[in-house]
Amino acid sequence: MFDSLNSRFLPCYGNNEVYAPNFERLSRKSVKFNNSYVGSMPCMPARRELHTGRYNFLHREWGPMEPFDNSMPEILKKNGIYSHLISDHIHYWEEGGGNYHTKYSSWEIVRGQEGDHWKGVVKEPVYPEVASTPQNQSGTGVSSMWRSDWANREYMHFEKDQPMSEVFKLGEEFINKNSGEDNWFLQIETFDPHEPFFVKEHYLNKYEKDYKGKHFDWPRGRVTETEEEVKHAINQYKALVTMCDKNLGKILDLFDLHNLWDDTLLIVGTDHGFLLGEHGYWGKNQMPYYNEVAKTPLFIYDPRTKTKDVERNSIVQMIDWAPTILNFFHLDIPSEMQGSDLKDTVKEDKPVRDNALFGAFSGHVNIVNDEYTYMRASEPGRENDIFNYTLMPCYMHHAFGINELSKTELVDGFSFTKGLKVMKVPAKDKYGVNSFGNLLFDNKKDPNQVKPIKSPEIENIMIEKLILAMKNEDSPEEQYTRLGLNKEN
Template sequence: MFDSLNRHMLPPYGGWIKTPNFDRLAERTVTFDTCFVGSMPCMPARRELHTGRYNFLHRSWGPLEPFDDSMPEILKLYGVYTHLVTDHQHYWEDGGATYHNRYSTYEFVRGQEGDPWKGEIRDPEMPDYMGGHTTGLGGHSAGRMVIQDWINRKHIKEQSEFPQAQVFEKGAEFIRENYTEDNWFLQVETFDPHEPFFAHQTFRDMYPHDYNGKHFDWPPYRRIEETPEQVQHCRFEYAALVSMCDHYLGKVLDLMDELDLWKDTMLIVNSDHGFLMGEHDWWAKNIQPFYNEIARPPLFIWDPRCGKAGERRDSLVQMIDMAPTLLDYFNVPIPQDMQGKPLKESIAADEPVRQAALFGIHGGHINCTDGRYVYMKAPAAPENGPIYNYTLMPSHMRRLFTLDELKTWEAAKPFTFTKELQTMKITANPYNDLHHFGTLLFDTETDPQQQAPLQDEQIEAYMTDHLIRLMEESDAPDEQYERVGLKRKLPEDAQKG
């Protein structure tokens, strides 16, 4: 599992980055062409990986909840050994602290992004750089995160010292130690190619180009203000890191070949979401509407039960399908609260598992797709409210909820998936300035670049029906309908339709 891996830049999806091992992967697996994100960004997607249900309608970034079903923990309870190897530092922050202990064992590699790793009081020497995490997301000092990143880079020089290299080495170590055993699940998860785009020089040399500007490998979360030359340079920095990811993916494929794991071992290669690199005049994610560059991540699956390889699939699938797919593979019962579906028959014969899917971020557009049309329902008013977090684990990305936030909480009635538990209903801070984007409707078959929004009342009504149905199936809070100007179907309406 990679983070922020752009499918549209990978050659199996028509891209230009040099990735011979992703080409090799596509030859050995089934490639999904209609995979969409669910909940954005990092930890909300990982909550979906564990629970098989949407996160973004009920809370923002946060830990697993006491009522959540966790796929690795369920596997563990049924005798399947589960192991996590990752350099994704968000697992060790306040908003991710309940995930890693669901596995039988885990290993964590330090040093990615602004990971508070090496302790130096004096600020390091830094190049004259541009960009950086200018949003201060999660209450973290953006400036301090950049400073810490440059401290960390002082301790990462040789290729073998890069966190990603260590993650794949430790993953290979687990495989070599345990490949003759049965019933194990290994999650090899690297933070790359998430920003900053810090790759070893070997991979940067694969993309020679003239550039005399400031150091720039960490795009800000905002509209493009940079020159075309600066944008292209940053895209090459990203490409270098993706090629580094490709190199280490090749190590896994080599091991699959060497140990003949293809005969009885499922392989899934995916990402949580994409990342805008200048498309639609934007950097990054989270703030703007979730165009396909963000919303459609790559997905490759090898299932030895059917043995299908080198084929494409059109079935509409999401991250919520990973948990039931893995439980099904090990013949473990799938909890009733999981919304995702096992993909066994989709892999084998492109059998669809859903008509439509939701995706979004807490407090952002509520989006729906049927695989062709993408409908983005915007906040109905500039203030973008009301919006609440429903949680029993009140923590944000890098901090706990403040006392002022907690003073607003009231007990909420149980949702269908909270195992009869009431949650804390806490006033949330919505994403600002989303109303001006407006509601958008795209036909991605005739307009794959999403440059020309449709004005079609019939198609909008069709997508609205899907949207409301899926929100009701998710037991979305009442205010989510109000926030984007929708109305629940009344019981008599549901009976009619």
């Protein structure tokens, strides 16, 4: 599992400017999905989907696993399937993600990615002259993440010292140690190619050699940089994808060496993509989830069918990963899971859904099918008419505040809370993307989503599908009100 991997920067999805031969090799060895979509955005909401096989974003924002959640790795563990996590994804070790890794039989932590508060350096690091960073976009001086990132880099002089390298080294160790055993699940997860695009020169030299501008490897928000700086950031992303590709190749080599193709399910994917200047933005969250973010690369080799070197066009999502893995081990899928085993989709492109929901808490609620993508925004003035429903009141870095907890109600739960009441806590719009308004795109005529269409007839059809999907999700009532939807339609 990679983080922020944009399918449009992989040669097997049509980009011939990026050197990634192992992704091409993977495509020949597996089934490539052309319509894999995100569900709940961003990082930890997506991981909750990986565990629970159901959407997160309509009921709660970023936070820990809930007491009533089904956890796929934990189900494996309880049924004698050894589950192991290797990751440098820093959010697992923060307050708002700190109980995901404990669901596995064992886990290994690799430190140092992004602004991980890792190395203790008292003296202020020496910063380069920058084109744009999270530091000066916020207008509040040097952020703690920016400071930690530069402190950490002092300990990463060589490629082998970088977190991704260590993650895959540990992954190789596990496979070499355990390849001859039955009944194990290994999750190799790297934060790359997530920003900052910290990559060594020998990778960057494949794409540029004469950049003389300011340092720029942590793009976020609106594109305000010069054309040269924009190109430089994109080249660094390409270089980091090439580094990801090199490490992917190590795992494919072990599949060949140990003949894991005979009986081992392989899933290679990402939580979401990344905007690299398209639509005038970098990254995610501060804009609608255009296809560069929402439409993700996904490869599956399933030894139950041994299908390979073909493409599939059915709409799939991360909520399908857990049911696929559980069924692979002959385990029942909990009734609360909304995803489906993709075995028959891999084999013969059998659809598992007609429409897919996706979005982030408080932002657009989106629905996509083969023909259209519809993004529904909050009505003006209703952006903050929203609540968190939880029994684990934590944000990314800290617990909910005393003031907001003082306004908490204990209310009846939902279809998936197993009879438990939950805390209903007032929340706020986190990303401010609702100002973009409602958007409707024709998937076939406008795959780059540059020309929203105006068609009341088509919009009404998509609204009906959206309401039905929200009902199936047991959406909170205020979500319909916030979006200006009549639930009874």
